[in-house]
Amino acid sequence: MHNKGLGITVLQEFKWTKKMPLDTSLGKGSKQKISWSKKVLIILGFLFVLGAVALITVAVVQNKPLPKNMKYGIVLDAGSSHTSVYVYNWPAEKENDTGVVQQVEVCKVDGPGISSYSKDVEKAGLSLQDCMNTAKQVIPKKEHRDTPVYLGATAGMRLLSLDNNKIADKVLLSVEKSLRLYPFDFQGCRIITGQEEGAYGWISINYMLGNFKQSSSWMPFQQTSTETSGALDLGGASTQITFEPTDSINESPENFMLFRLYGKTYNVYTHSFLCYGKDQALRLRLANDVKNAGSTNLQNPCFNPGYVKNMSAVDLYGSPCTAKYKLFSSSFILITGTGDYHQCQQNLQDMFNKTECPYSRCSFNRIFQPELSGNFGAFSAFYFVMNFLNLTSEKDLSKVKETLKEFCSESWQQVKEKFPDIKEKYLSEYCFSGTYILTLLEMGYGFTSENWGNINFLRKIKGSDAAWTLGYMLNLTNMIPAELPSSPPLSHASYVGLMVLFSFLLASVVFIGWLYFWKPRCLQKGII
Template sequence: MSMDFLIILFSLLLWTLVATATATASSFSLHGKGFKHRKFSSSDNNYSIEETINESYAVIFDAGSTGSRVHVYRFNQQLDLLRIGHDLELFVKTKPGLSAYAENPEEAAESLVPLLEEAEAVIPQELHPRTPVKVGATAGLRQLEGDASNRILQAVSDMLKKRSTLKVEGDAVSVLSGNQEGAYQWVTINYLLGNLGKHYSKTVAVVDLGGGSVQMAYAISEEDAAKAPQVPDGVESYITEMFLRGKKYYLYVHSYLRYGLLAARAEVLKVSRDSENPCILSGFDGYYTYGGVQYKATAPPSGSSFSKCQNVVLEALHVNATCSYKDCTFGGIWNGGGGAGENNFFVASFFFEVADEAGFVDPNDANAIVRPVDFEDAAKVACSTELKDLKSVFPRVKDGDVPYICLDLVYQYTLLVDGFGIDPQQEITLVRQIQYQDSLVEAAWPLGSAIEAISSLPKFEKLMYFL
C-alpha cells in the first residue's frame, strides 16, 4: 500500500469524523435546553421561530371608570402562569381613566403610553411580534355621550399601531360588553382557584362591583340554561356558553350599568331629587359629581339614617320592579335560576375597598371571609355618626369618601341581600388577590381575557373559547 494512498485514506476518515461531530453538535443545539433561545432564519434546517417557542406573553389593558391598569401575563403551552421576575404578573395602574379625557382623545391615548412602556420592557424583544395586546374599556366609556367613546378608542388604536412593537389585531381596542367583563372575571377567579375543568357545581359565583357597573356570573346546569328567557334584539343574552379545560359551561351573566359603586351614588341621590338625602352624613352640604354631572348631596337636619337610607337605596335599585319570571334579582332581571354554582360567592373590587375603609377586613390581606350582615353592622354605625366625627370612628376612610360612607355601606348590604338574594348570614369571600402556586395574582377580568387571547395562538392549548 503506497504512502500516497494512506494519506488519502487518513484524510477521508478525518473528514468523516469532523462531519459527524458537527452534525451531533448541531442536533444538540436544536433539541437541547438552549433551543428556544436560538434565532433561526426560515432556511435554517426549515425551523422557524414559531416552532421553537413554548411560552407566550399577553398584555391586557383594563380601561376602567376610575383609572387605567395594565396586566402582563406569561404562560406555558398548557396555559399555566409562569413568573415574570419575582411575580406571576406585571400590574401597573394610573389615574384618571380614559373617560376623563372625553374632550381630548389623543391625551387619553397618551395616558396609556407609560403603562405600555413598562409592559414592553418585561417581554423579550424577539417575542414582541407574537405577543397579543388588548385594551378593554368598561363602564366609564360605555356611558360617554355622543361619539366621544369611539374617538377615544380610535386614538388608542392609532397610538398602539404607531408606538407599540406588540401584536395589534384589528379588534385589539374595544369597549367590553358587560357580559364579556362578567364572564372574564368568572374565568379569572375560577382559573386561579383551580376549578376550571371540574363540574359546574365545583365552581364559584362572582359578583364584581366596579365604579360604573356591577356584574354577576355563575355556572348553571344545561337544563336551567335551556329555561333562560329570550331577550329582545340588541340585548345581551343571559347565557354565555364557554369551553374551558375540556368542559362546556353554561354561564349565567348579567351586567347592571349605572350600579357600580360610584354610579350608584348618583342613582341614590337622584331619588331625593335635589332635596335632603338620608344617606348623606349630618354636617355635609355639597355636590357629588359623576360622569360630568353634579348631584345635590345634602344631609337632612336629623342626619343620616340607616333605615331611611335603605328605603332610598331600595327605590334606586328598583327592587319591586315587575318580575316576568319565576325569580328576579332587581330591576326585573332574571336571576339565573340559582343552583349549585351559586353556593359559594366571591365578591370583588369595591366591596373589599369599602370593607377596608369600614375597618372589618385587614387591608393587608389578599381576601377575607365576611357576611353581608358585616356591611349592615358597619352601616348602622356610620349612619349614626356626624361628618365631623367620622374619621375618629373610621380612620381608614378616604377623605373624598367621608360624606358617602353611610350610603356606600347601605348600598353594598342592600345590593347583596335584597338585590342578589344572598342570605345576610351567608359567608362570602371578599377578594382582591388569589394565591396561585406560591404568588398572589390580581383577581381581575384581564386574566380571563389573556387566557382567551393565548388560547387562539398556534401550539397553545385551547383552554378557553366562547361557543
C-alpha cells in the first residue's frame, strides 16, 4: 500500500482517522486545531480559486475588441474611358499598420471619362454627382468633415493636356468645383504622371497582398521580408509595368523610384507607355493601316468575320497618339473584320519597335527594362479581357493562343448570339484586345511560355479592387511609415495570456511549497 503514490496514502489514512472515535485518538485541544487548519485551508483554497477566476476575467475583459473608430477616404480614378469613385476605410487606432485599409464602396460614374468633356467642361463636374452622393450615404455623417477626397486623372487627361493644356485645366477646375460642394475634406484634383500611376498600382497590390509585412523569424530580432509582386495595369490610353528587379541597376534612372516602407528600401522599376492603352493602341494600329493601305476601306484581321464598323475620322485622328497619321480628308473609315488571330498578331507586332536600344536591354521603343523577375499581378483591362476569354487561370501560353485563335475566327453573328448581354463595344473588340494583350506581354515586355504562369490576372485582392487609387491615398495620407513602428515584442493577447499562465504557475508553486513545508496539521496527523 505504501508503494502507491503519497496522495493516495494520505487520503486513505485520513479516512481511517476519521473513522476512529475522536475522544480515544485526540484530545479536545487537538480537535479544535484540526478544525482551525481545515478552515484556513478552505479559506486559502477559496481565495486561490477566486484569484484565478479574477485573473481570467481581467484577461478576457481586457482582450475584448474595443468598438472600432473608423476613418474614411475617397479617391476618384478619372480614367480615359470612365471615372470610378472609391471609398476606403480603416480603424483609426491602426492606421499605420499594414493591410488595414479596405475598400468599402466603388461607384462607376455614368458616361465617359472626364477628358471627353472638352467641348462642354461644366458637364465633367456634374457627371460625378451621383457617385459622390453615394459616398455621402456610405460614410457616417460625423466622419464627413474628416474624410479626404483626392482626384487623380490618368492618360485621357494626359493626352488632353498635350493637345490643349488650357482646356485640360478647365476640365480639372470643373471637377474641383463640383467636388468642393460636398461636405468632405477636398484635397485636390490633378493629372498624375505615368510613373506615379505605375508606382501607386505596385504599392496598392503589394499592400493588399501583405507583402510589406516584415514577418519575424523564430530567431529574436531577425526580420525576414516577403518578395514583392510586380504590377501590370492596362488602361484605355496607357499601360504600366512596375516591378522590383533582382539586381541593382544604374541605367535609365528616370525609370526607377525609391521607396522606404515599413523599414525596408525598395528600388522599383516602372514605365508607363502613353498611347499603348488598348483603346489608343487600336486607333494607332488603324491609323497606321489606313496609311499603309492608302485607303479608308480596311480589311482587319483583329475583328470577327462579318463585323463591319464605320469609324469617324474625328474619333480616329482626334488624339495626339494618331494626329500625325492624318492623310485623308475622308470623314469615315470603313472596317471589315476577317477574324484571323495570326495575321492580327503579325499586324500588331509592328507597334513594338525592338530594333534600337540605347541601353543594355529594352522592352520596346527604346525604353529600358530590366530582366523580368517574380510574380506579376495583371489588372484593369488585362483582367477584363482575359476574364471574358476564360483565360485568367490558364497557365499554358499555347492554350491561351489556341483559345484566342478560336474566338477570333467565330463569326460576329455567332459571337453576338452567344453573348447577348455584353456591351457591343467591348464584345466587338475582344479579339483585338486579347491579341494585343498577348503581343504586348510577349513581344513588348518579353514574357515567354516559361514565365507566363507568373502572371496572375486579378480584379480584386481581399475585397478591394486592384487599382492605383489605394496606393495614392496611402501615400498622400502618410499612412505607410518609412520605419517599422517600434512595437512591444508580444501582442496584447499573448501578453495577458502569459501573465495568467505564469500567475497560475507561481500560485501552484507557492501552494505546493506550503503543503510540503508547512504541512497543515490535519494532513500531518493523517500521515502519522
